[in-house]
Amino acid sequence: MNSLRNSVRLVGNLGMDPEVKVFDSNKKMVRLSIATNESYKNDKGEKITDTQWHNLIFWGPQASLAEDLLKKGDELAIEGKLTNRNYTDKDGIKRYVSEIVVNEFLKVGAKA
Secondary structure (H helix, E strand, O other), X not given: OHHHOOOEEEEEEEOOOOEEEEOXXXXXXXXXXXXXXXXXXXOOOOEEXXXXXXXXXXXXXXXXXXXXXXXXXXXXXXXXXXXXXXXXXXXXXXEXXXXXXXXXXXXXXXXX
């Protein structure tokens, strides 16, 4: 059960092309955002769709695969862990960010 302690699984659509960053040590990172949708009917019977956006981070070999295979609009299933970090922006304001560090991903509906 330890592997379930910080585990995130999502299926959604990518909202951007991969943003690639290579560090001095040649370690590669890819940043993406994924949208997940949930639909329900309100009290008036109207269909409401709630869209949530999630920040994704890929490292190393996963980052290289994401860079080569993924593009905006792709449907993606991911598994990873939730991380939180903070930084101070250029105006001196402390910002907080939640991200999912992706361990595995699968393009949904991809043709083999």
